[in-house]
Amino acid sequence: GAGVSQSPSNKVTEKGKDVELRCDPISGHTALYWYRQSLGQGLEFLIYFQGNSAPDKSGLPSDRFSAERTGGSVSTLTIQRTQQEDSAVYLCASSLVVGKETQYFGPGTRLLVL
Amino acid sequence: AQSVSQHNHHVILSEAASLELGCNYSYGGTVNLFWYVQYPGQHLQLLLKYFSGDPLVKGIKGFEAEFIKSKFSFNLRKPSVQWSDTAEYFCAVMGSYIPTFGRGTSLIVHP
Numbered sequence: 001g002a003g004v005s006q007s008p009s010n011k012v013t014e015k016g017k018d019v020e021l022r023c024d025p026i027s028g029h030t031a032l033y034w035y036r037q038s039l040g041q042g043l044e045f046l047i048y049f050q051g052n053s054a055p056d057k058s059g060l061p062s063d064r065f066s067a068e069r070t071g072g073s074v075s076t077l078t079i080q081r082t083q084q085e086d087s088a089v090y091l092c093a094s095s096l097v098v099g100k101e102t103q104y105f106g107p108g109t110r111l112l113v114l
Numbered sequence: 115a116q117s118v119s120q121h122n123h124h125v126i127l128s129e130a131a132s133l134e135l136g137c138n139y140s141y142g143g144t145v146n147l148f149w150y151v152q153y154p155g156q157h158l159q160l161l162l163k164y165f166s167g168d169p170l171v172k173g174i175k176g177f178e179a180e181f182i183k184s185k186f187s188f189n190l191r192k193p194s195v196q197w198s199d200t201a202e203y204f205c206a207v208m209g210s211y212i213p214t215f216g217r218g219t220s221l222i223v224h225p
Contacts (some may be wrong), residue, residue, distance in 0.1 A: 004157075010184065030202075033213075038203070040216055040217070042118075042120075042204060042215040042216050042217040042218055043204065043206075045212050045213065045214070046213075048211065048212065050211070056212065058212070059212070069115075073127040091158070093158075098211040099146075099208070099211055100146050100163075100165055100208070102148075102160045102163065103160070103213070104159075105150075105157045105158040105159070106157065107157055108157075
């Protein structure tokens with residue numbers, strides 16, 4: 001079946017603008033994670049959703065970052081008033097449930113803030 | 115808090131050489147451990163995982179990893195690497211519902 005998809009694949013924006021990144025998880029997966037990968041760094045956890053439960057936002061680096069998941073499926077990560085340090089690859093992953101299950105990653109969105 | 119340390123950031127090998135990538139973690143409780151791989155131009159994908167039972171786990175493409183609880187380690191091994199193993203390798207630990215990833219090891223295998 002189809003894997004995790006993300007859009008756009010690349011995004012160039014100007015400092016101060018808002019951006020929205022989209023993630024379509026694998027159908028039937030109740031858990032969805034967002035990560036940020038900066039150059040030469042590992043994956044930094046941002047937020048996860050599990051079903052209809054309140055998301056765990058403990059990894060969001062500032063209040064400029066927010067995410068929502070509509071209908072338990074598609075998720076959008078929004079970065080307001082982007083800064084140059086927000087430049088990174090943003091990865092989305094889904095799994096059957098949170099915890100032990102294997103995470104399936106999307107191709108990522110490469111964000112460049114000028 | 116949990117953390118993961120991958121000791122080798124860049125590894126260069128010739129084909130048929132043996133591989134061992136180090137991964138150490140810190141966490142006070144029971145953990146689930148993973149190795150993910152990202153081949154050039156491809157998505158991150160699972161290589162192998164350990165939850166419980168036999169501490170020696172086998173994954174895809176001839177890779178294996180050994181969980182040594184006393185050393186808080188989960189090293190990845192392969193007896194004989196191939197050019198197609200060139201990739202970025204990430205160790206991850208999950209103590210709760212939030213995984214922590216290491217910085218990754220870039221492996222280049224020369225034919």
